[in-house]
Each structure stands twice: as C-alpha cells, then as structure tokens.
Amino acid sequence: MGLKEKILTKSLYVFHLSSGSCNNCDIEIIDCLTPRYDIERFGMVLVGSIKHADVLLCTGSANRLTVPRIKALYEQMPKPGFVVAFGACGASRGLFKDSYNTGKPLDEIIPVDMYIPGCPPRPEAIMAGLLKLIGKLTAKPSLRWR
Amino acid sequence: MNMDEFLKNIGNRFGDRVLNINKKSEKRAYIDIYPKDVTEFVRYIFKDLSCRFDTASGVDNFDTLEILYHFSHDPSGITVSLRAILSDKQDPHIDTITNITKSAWWIERELHELFGIEFDGNSDLRPLLLPDDWPKGVYPLRKDFQPPKRDSRKE
Amino acid sequence: MNPLNYLVLFLVFPGFLFSGTMGLLVGWVDRKITARLQWRIGPPWYQNFVDIMKLFYKETLVPEGASKWVFFSMPLISMAGATLVSTILLVSNGPAHGGFIGDLIVVVYLLVIPSIALMLGGFASGNPLASLGSSREMKLVLAYELPFLLALFVVIMKTGYTIRLGQIIAWQDAHSFVIASASGAISFFVMIFSIQAKLGFIPFDMAEAETEIVSGPYIEYSGRALAMFKIAKAILFFAMPILLITLYLGGIKFTVDGMLWNVLEYLLILLIVIVIKNTNPRVRIDQAMRFFWRLPTLLAILAVVLACLGL
Numbered sequence: 001m002g003l004k005e006k007i008l009t010k011s012l013y014v015f016h017l018s019s020g021s022c023n024n025c026d027i028e029i030i031d032c033l034t035p036r037y038d039i040e041r042f043g044m045v046l047v048g049s050i051k052h053a054d055v056l057l058c059t060g061s062a063n064r065l066t067v068p069r070i071k072a073l074y075e076q077m078p079k080p081g082f083v084v085a086f087g088a089c090g091a092s093r094g095l096f097k098d099s100y101n102t103g104k105p106l107d108e109i110i111p112v113d114m115y116i117p118g119c120p121p122r123p124e125a126i127m128a129g130l131l132k133l134i135g136k137l138t139a140k141p142s143l144r145w146r
Numbered sequence: 147m148n149m150d151e152f153l154k155n156i157g158n159r160f161g162d163r164v165l166n167i168n169k170k171s172e173k174r175a176y177i178d179i180y181p182k183d184v185t186e187f188v189r190y191i192f193k194d195l196s197c198r199f200d201t202a203s204g205v206d207n208f209d210t211l212e213i214l215y216h217f218s219h220d221p222s223g224i225t226v227s228l229r230a231i232l233s234d235k236q237d238p239h240i241d242t243i244t245n246i247t248k249s250a251w252w253i254e255r256e257l258h259e260l261f262g263i264e265f266d267g268n269s270d271l272r273p274l275l276l277p278d279d280w281p282k283g284v285y286p287l288r289k290d291f292q293p294p295k296r297d298s299r300k301e
Numbered sequence: 302m303n304p305l306n307y308l309v310l311f312l313v314f315p316g317f318l319f320s321g322t323m324g325l326l327v328g329w330v331d332r333k334i335t336a337r338l339q340w341r342i343g344p345p346w347y348q349n350f351v352d353i354m355k356l357f358y359k360e361t362l363v364p365e366g367a368s369k370w371v372f373f374s375m376p377l378i379s380m381a382g383a384t385l386v387s388t389i390l391l392v393s394n395g396p397a398h399g400g401f402i403g404d405l406i407v408v409v410y411l412l413v414i415p416s417i418a419l420m421l422g423g424f425a426s427g428n429p430l431a432s433l434g435s436s437r438e439m440k441l442v443l444a445y446e447l448p449f450l451l452a453l454f455v456v457i458m459k460t461g462y463t464i465r466l467g468q469i470i471a472w473q474d475a476h477s478f479v480i481a482s483a484s485g486a487i488s489f490f491v492m493i494f495s496i497q498a499k500l501g502f503i504p505f506d507m508a509e510a511e512t513e514i515v516s517g518p519y520i521e522y523s524g525r526a527l528a529m530f531k532i533a534k535a536i537l538f539f540a541m542p543i544l545l546i547t548l549y550l551g552g553i554k555f556t557v558d559g560m561l562w563n564v565l566e567y568l569l570i571l572l573i574v575i576v577i578k579n580t581n582p583r584v585r586i587d588q589a590m591r592f593f594w595r596l597p598t599l600l601a602i603l604a605v606v607l608a609c610l611g612l
Binding site: 004007008010011035038040041042043047048049051052054076078079080 | 332336339340341342343344345347348351352354355358359360361362515516519520521522523524527
C-alpha cells in the first residue's frame with residue numbers, strides 16, 4: 001500500500017450532506033462525536049466546507065430537487081475523495097421506493113464507495129463502516145476498485 | 147376555556163351554518179363547515195377566540211376532496227379542526243385564509259401543488275416541493291396518481 | 302552575518318522548520334487537552350502532521366470568480382509573516398540577544414499580517430460567505446488591537462522606555478519580572494484576551510465560524526493553499542506564548558532550571574488559552590467589539606496610569 005493512501009486514511013475529513021432525509025441519520029452522525037464513541041481518535045473530523053472534505057457522507061433518499069445539488073457537491077470535492085451512502089435511504093431509497101419524488105437511488109447519481117445500512121445505523125455501525133472504508137483503501141491493489 | 151365552552155361559542159356565533167360537530171374527546175373536536183364560510187370561521191377562531199393556526203391537511207376521499215384546518219388554543223391545550231369538503235374534484239376552489247394569517251402561505255402552496263386545489267385570492271402559488279420540470283396537471287397525492295416508473299439509469 | 306546565515310535562521314532554525322514542527326505539536330496538545338476535557342480520548346501525536354501531508358496530496362480547486370494572484374499569494378504571505386514573527390522572537394531570546402532597535406514595533410506590525418492575508422484571501426474568493434467572514438475578521442482586528450497596544454505600552458514604560466526585545470529581557474534580568482508589579486499583572490491579564498482573539502479561538506472565532514458561515518474566509522481553499530494557512534496558524538499559535546514570556550516573564554533562559562521554568566510557564570499559558578477556549582460559547586461580532594472597547598481597554602488604561610505612578 002502506498003504512502004499516499006496510508007496518509008489519507010489517517011486523517012479523513014467528513015462532510016455531512018442531507019439530501020431530503022428525516023434527520024434521524026443526521027442525529028446519529030453527531031452521536032459519533034460524543035465521548036462514548038469518539039470518532040476523532042481516528043483522525044476524522046466533521047468539516048464545514050466541501051472543499052476541505054475527503055468523504056461525502058450522504059444521508060437521505062436523494063429527492064428530485066436535490067439531484068443537481070448532489071452532483072455539484074460531488075464535483076467540488078477535491079479528489080481523491082469518497083462517497084458513503086448512509087442508511088437505508090442512501091442505499092436504495094428505503095421505504096420511499098415508490099414515492100413520487102425519489103426517482104433514482106443515490107448510487108445512480110454519484111459513484112458510491114461504501115454503504116452503511118440501518119434505519120438509522122447505530123454509531124457502532126457507522127464507525128465500523130468508516131473503518132472498513134479505511135481498510136478498503138489500504139488493502140492490496142487487487143482488492144481496491146479504483 | 148374548555149371544549150364545551152368553545153363549541154358553545156361557535157354554536158352561538160354561527161348557528162346553523164355549522165354542518166356537524168364531532169367532539170372526539172375533551173381536547174379534540176372536528177367542526178364541519180361549507181367551503182364558502184371558511185374565511186368567517188377562521189377569522190372568528192383565530193382572532194376572537196385567539197387560537198393559533200397549526201397547519202392544514204388535505205384528504206382525497208374518492209369522489210370529493212377535503213381540507214382540514216387545525217387550530218390550537220394553547221392556554222387550555224385543546225385542538226379544533228375545521229373540515230371543508232370540496233365536492234367538485236375537477237375544479238376545486240376555496241377562499242384563501244392568508245388575509246387573516248400570513249402563516250398559511252406555504253401550506254396553501256403545498257396543498258395546491260400536491261392536490262390541485264385552487265385558493266382564490268392567493269397570488270403566489272409557486273411549486274414548493276416538486277421539481278421545476280414536473281408535468282402540469284399531475285397531482286401526486288390524489289388517489290388516481292400512478293407513481294412513475296423508476297428514472298432511467300442513463301440520465 | 303552573511304546572507305546564508307540569515308537564510309538558515311529563517312528557514313531552518315528557529316524559523317520555518319522548527320516553528321512549523323513545534324507549532325503542529327502545540328496544536329496537538331490543544332486537541333488532546335480539549336478531548337480530555339470532554340472525557341474523550343483524542344487524536345494521536347502525529348495527527349496534525351498527517352493532516353498537513355494529506356492536504357498536500359489533494360487537488361487544489363480555484364473558484365471561477367476568484368482573482369487568482371491574490372487567492373494564491375495570500376497563504377504564502379500569511380506563512381511568511383508568521384515565520385518572521387517567530388524568528389525575530391526566538392533570535393531576540395537567544396544567548397546573543399540578537400535583534401535590532403525597534404524590533405518590538407516590527408513584531409507588532411508583523412502580527413497583523415496573517416489576519417490581513419486571511420481577510421484578503423476571503424475577499425478574493427468570490428464567495429459571499431467568505432466576504433462575510435472577512436468583514437468580521439476586519440472588525441475583530443479593530444476591536445482587539447486597541448487593548449493589545451495599550452498593554453504593550455505598559456511593558457515599554459516599565460522596562461525603561463525601550464523598544465528593543467533584547468533590552469526588555471535584559472531589564473528583566475537586572476530587575477524583577479514585569480508581571481511581578483501591579484500594572485504588569487493587569488497588563489498580562491488584558492494581553493490574554495487579545496491573544497485569544499488574535500489566534501481566532503473561541504469565544505472570538507466568529508470570523509471563521511465552522512458551521513455558521515461554513516468556515517468563512519477558508520471556504521474556497523483546498524489542497525496546498527489550505528495547508529499553508531493551517532501551517533501559518535500553527536506557527537502563530539507557537540509564537541504567541543513566547544511573546545508573552547518575553548515581555549512579562551523574563552524571556553527564555555539557557556540554564557537547566559531556567560529552561561524548566563520556561564517550559565512550565567509556556568504550558569501554563571497554553572493551558573489558560575485552551576481552558577478559556579473550551580468553557581465559553583462563541584460571541585457575536587458586535588458583542589466582541591463592545592467587550593474589547595470596554596473592559597480590557599479600561600483595565601489597560603488603569604495599568605498605564607499605575608505604571609506612570611511607578612507601581
């Protein structure tokens with residue numbers, strides 16, 4: 001594994017985007033910063049601006065109104081960057097599958113690297129997902145997708 | 147005031163323009179009215195009885211549309227809803243209540259674009275939740291709405 | 302001294318490399334103590350270094366409406382200003398008491414440069430939120446410079462009206478520390494507030510508020526430019542307690558127990574700054590201006606009067 005990947009995985013800056021979620025997932029993300037689960041010991045911080053971010057954490061089921069905005073945000077994230085689809089809504093639109101306002105699931109809009117299932121995912125599941133992302137990046141080249 | 151006083155006030159003021167009163171419990175009641183009387187009822191409840199306008203909801207019964215206006219009287223904790231049944235489903239009209247309370251702007255926009263109800267007197271009925279390229283005349287929350295097939299992967 | 306000596310002083314020791322490394326370590330101390338105060342564990346010691354290295358590997362995006370020359374030169378100017386401050390302070394504290402007449406004034410001027418560079422970088426970004434952050438930074442500089450300069454004037458008056466850092470240290474060697482007098486102690490107290498605002502820490506971090514105006518002037522910076530701003534901030538964080546030690550606590554001594562006392566004083570000043578940072582909410586810019594032009598200014602004027610009387 002290269003030095004670049006190792007350094008990148010030691011300090012991931014996470015940008016949290018809610019594309020029409022019920023806000024349950026957003027609350028669980030904030031839980032990860034609390035002393036019980038403490039995600040800062042892995043070097044991950046929540047940042048305010050997309051241009052400082054390495055990981056785009058996308059909750060919500062990608063409303064039709066938010067599709068151009070999600071695409072714009074993904075393009076503004078400096079590469080190398082990764083996308084994590086959060087919750088059941090991020091993976092497949094969840095129970096909003098037949099709704100009038102959700103046309104496509106998130107992974108047909110932007111390329112997704114990791115799914116964290118759950119409605120909402122527990123903080124332990126969030127941390128397991130983010131650590132699996134780190135593991136995927138530092139794995140042998142044959143196991144990486146890009 | 148408690149629920150009985152409230153309903154007595156409404157009965158005294160409006161007499162037989164009230165179609166029906168359904169008192170579900172000490173804290174909850176539904177008052178059925180004609181759609182053409184809605185501004186007078188709302189003015190009386192909002193101003194004279196000093197209630198707070200909570201929200202409005204729409205229902206599609208298969209041959210009529212119905213709007214519920216929910217008001218809550220905070221000091222006593224009671225909630226009263228006005229039910230107005232619109233019988234013409236092809237071209238439903240009702241007067242706007244934004245002259246009385248500005249807080250009804252956006253809920254009327256939402257009811258207009260999701261149900262197709264026209265609010266006479268409301269000049270700003272732009273779409274609120276639906277995207278700009280949504281076809282006109284298709285109202286998602288009506289019972290005869292067919293959800294679209296999944297968007298194609300190519301877009 | 303030939304120019305090569307100056308270059309080594311500026312770039313290696315005690316200039317860019319030394320101050321940069323120490324600044325990033327001091328930043329780690331800040332994060333670790335903050336985490337411990339919140340009953341968390343906190344990041345490992347190499348976290349800040351890894352952050353800066355990772356930012357060098359990312360691509361740099363330039364917004365379309367930005368003026369490119371200003372946008373890219375501001376991080377460099379900010380880094381240069383911070384490094385010069387650190388170099389002059391450490392050279393004056395060195396065993397030869399280097400420096401020149403008027404280097405205190407030069408340090409005061411150079412301390413404003415990182416703030417001005419941040420402001421101009423924000424305005425050059427072409428983003429309304431960045432302009433909002435920059436205008437707040439401007440008002441904050443107006444607010445805290447006044448008590449800062451008044452408190453500095455107390456130090457100058459007590460150490461025999463000298464404006465040379467080396468002579469301030471020499472006066473404190475011959476007499477007592479400046480902080481040991483009443484006016485010196487009040488002036489030190491006022492300086493702590495100004496340091497908090499200059500470094501952009503809570504309660505005065507409304508210029509770069511993380512979630513309110515989405516990082517303010519930093520919003521459009523990414524990759525290497527952002528890394529340079531972070532290094533500049535780290536070097537400034539390292540240099541400010543050294544400025545306080547030079548002016549009030551007798552400078553850096555080069556004996557064994559002198560050095561131990563210096564480390565203790567440095568950690569104490571760091572602890573004061575970090576604890577204030579963790580126990581306060583963020584204030585609005587008008588509250589900050591009102592605060593700085595009332596309490597610290599009045600205390601600093603009181604200190605000047607006491608210094609005139611010889612206390």
